[in-house]
Amino acid sequence: MLVVMRPLAAWSTPEAVQQAIRERIGERQPQPGGMSLTLPKIAETGNSVPLTVTVDSPMTPENHVLRIHIFVPGNPLPVAATYHLGVRAGKAEISTRIRLARTQRVLALAEMHDGSVRSDAASIVVTLGACVEEIWSN
Amino acid sequence: MSQPRIRVPRRAKKGEVIEIKTLISHPMETGHRRDTQGALIPRQIIHTFTCTYNGEEVFRADWHPAVAANPYLTFYTVATESGRLRFAWIDDDGTVYATEADITVV
Amino acid sequence: MQGIPGRGQCWAAVLAAVLACSMMGAGIGLLTAGEPQRYRVEGRRSGYTYLSAENQQLQDDDFANPGLLWVEQGEKLWHQADGATGMACASCHGDPAESMRGVRTRYPRFDPRRGKLINLEQQINRCRQERLQARPYPHESEALLGLAAFVSAQSRGLPIDVRIDGPAAPFFEAGKAFYFRRRGQLDLACYHCHDRLAGQRLRGDVVSQGQINGFPVYRHTWQTLGSTHRMFAWCNVSVRAEAYPYGADEYVNIELFVAWRGRGLPVETPAIRR
Numbered sequence: 001m002l003v004v005m006r007p008l009a010a011w012s013t014p015e016a017v018q019q020a021i022r023e024r025i026g027e028r029q030p031q032p033g034g035m036s037l038t039l040p041k042i043a044e045t046g047n048s049v050p051l052t053v054t055v056d057s058p059m060t061p062e063n064h065v066l067r068i069h070i071f072v073p074g075n076p077l078p079v080a081a082t083y084h085l086g087v088r089a090g091k092a093e094i095s096t097r098i099r100l101a102r103t104q105r106v107l108a109l110a111e112m113h114d115g116s117v118r119s120d121a122a123s124i125v126v127t128l129g130a131c132v133e134e135i136w137s138n
Numbered sequence: 139m140s141q142p143r144i145r146v147p148r149r150a151k152k153g154e155v156i157e158i159k160t161l162i163s164h165p166m167e168t169g170h171r172r173d174t175q176g177a178l179i180p181r182q183i184i185h186t187f188t189c190t191y192n193g194e195e196v197f198r199a200d201w202h203p204a205v206a207a208n209p210y211l212t213f214y215t216v217a218t219e220s221g222r223l224r225f226a227w228i229d230d231d232g233t234v235y236a237t238e239a240d241i242t243v244v
Numbered sequence: 245m246q247g248i249p250g251r252g253q254c255w256a257a258v259l260a261a262v263l264a265c266s267m268m269g270a271g272i273g274l275l276t277a278g279e280p281q282r283y284r285v286e287g288r289r290s291g292y293t294y295l296s297a298e299n300q301q302l303q304d305d306d307f308a309n310p311g312l313l314w315v316e317q318g319e320k321l322w323h324q325a326d327g328a329t330g331m332a333c334a335s336c337h338g339d340p341a342e343s344m345r346g347v348r349t350r351y352p353r354f355d356p357r358r359g360k361l362i363n364l365e366q367q368i369n370r371c372r373q374e375r376l377q378a379r380p381y382p383h384e385s386e387a388l389l390g391l392a393a394f395v396s397a398q399s400r401g402l403p404i405d406v407r408i409d410g411p412a413a414p415f416f417e418a419g420k421a422f423y424f425r426r427r428g429q430l431d432l433a434c435y436h437c438h439d440r441l442a443g444q445r446l447r448g449d450v451v452s453q454g455q456i457n458g459f460p461v462y463r464h465t466w467q468t469l470g471s472t473h474r475m476f477a478w479c480n481v482s483v484r485a486e487a488y489p490y491g492a493d494e495y496v497n498i499e500l501f502v503a504w505r506g507r508g509l510p511v512e513t514p515a516i517r518r
Binding site for chain 1: 299302448449464465467518
């Protein structure tokens with residue numbers, strides 16, 4: 001009898017998430033606060049979840065955001081996106097739509113010009129997951 | 139054929155922070171999905187988005203498969219001078235989708 | 245009333261005029277969020293009413309609704325010369341906001357030349373073949389979806405109003421029979437989910453009434469725009485039944501029945517659905 005084994009989807013391990021964070025901010029410790037990550041509490045579909053990140057910053061040469069990172073620890077890959085801002089951005093805010101494979105706590109990090117790193121996180125329940133679904137029909 | 143769609147103000151005051159909305163049609167194939175035969179569908183996403191203002195890059199985004207299909211992005215930039223904003227989306231296969239908008243800064 | 249109007253009557257007249265103006269204002273223009281009465285007509289509910297607030301906002305967003313990418317594409321094709329004649333849709337139909345207004349509310353319709361129903365996509369392809377002498381677009385191609393979405397969007401907000409009488413009647417009855425017929429390994433008819441169980445949960449999802457007033461829709465499950473026939477095929481496969489090919493008479497007939505089932509609901513193309 002032929003048994004077909006299909007490998008399980010490779011989910012992000014906590015180690016992979018930590019490594020992805022280290023690759024971006026080194027050994028710096030993120031501090032919660034000074035920014036907000038907005039997500040719905042429940043994702044009607046994991047295929048398209050609206051997300052906004054806002055960092056409290058006047059975006060002057062002395063005080064501005066260099067980069068914003070979005071981490072999705074419950075997805076097969078732990079990083080969703082990195083946004084490069086700088087003084088010319090004027091306002092440290094981005095809005096986008098992401099995919100979520102399952103219920104998880106999404107993390108946003110903001111690298112500041114002075115080397116500090118801010119963080120905010122938001123939990124979201126995902127009832128219909130994205131990323132790894134099989135196409136069994138059209 | 140990926141179509142970009144943008145919304146940029148035509149006029150702004152010097153120093154004003156303007157909002158830029160972008161959207162582009164693209165499946166953003168993750169590389170994790172399987173077809174009806176069980177084979178993995180290869181990854182094909184837009185991995186980079188850039189905005190240049192009179193030739194100078196003022197915004198950039200690095201995207202991964204967790205960015206939803208037909209990617210939507212709103213960001214901000216300071217209206218410094220009149221000129222041209224150029225937007226580029228770079229596909230895994232090297233194709234660059236681009237569009238432009240002119241702005242008058244008073 | 246006789247005599248000089250007193251102060252109370254003046255205020256009543258002003259109030260009545262203000263109310264009349266605001267009611268007129270509410271009737272003009274595109275659908276906006278927070279107008280639930282438009283999406284429900286005598287117990288017939290649009291799929292919009294089953295969406296989360298985020299997805300309702302997405303549908304109403306005149307920039308970020310991803311279905312608008314196809315509408316834009318359709319607009320380009322409307323003006324693009326094609327085929328042996330070198331004409332475009334615009335050559336005959338001119339300004340689509342005028343010429344195509346109301347069209348989506350009337351399809352599918354009975355076509356005397358074919359002796360059966362014709363739906364919007366088939367009508368577009370017929371115009372291409374006969375008027376432009378161009379090749380028809382393949383079913384579910386980006387071009388056909390784009391044009392169908394663009395033409396449908398010209399009727400946004402107008403109520404679905406299909407004819408089911410006269411020569412359309414036998415096809416309507418065939419579509420109705422399809423709706424009530426059990427099929428597939430799960431042995432279910434459309435009726436079982438979309439009438440008996442509408443509003444209840446199917447695993448993590450909520451079953452809608454299955455209205456089609458928003459088609460072609462941007463469906464998150466597909467991550468792209470899709471037609472009614474793609475939806476019918478998906479539903480058929482979901483109950484483990486064989487799907488019919490896109491453009492099949494069976495699907496055009498049930499398109500008429502389901503459109504009638506949603507009569508009075510507004511055209512929402514491009515709608516957002518799960």
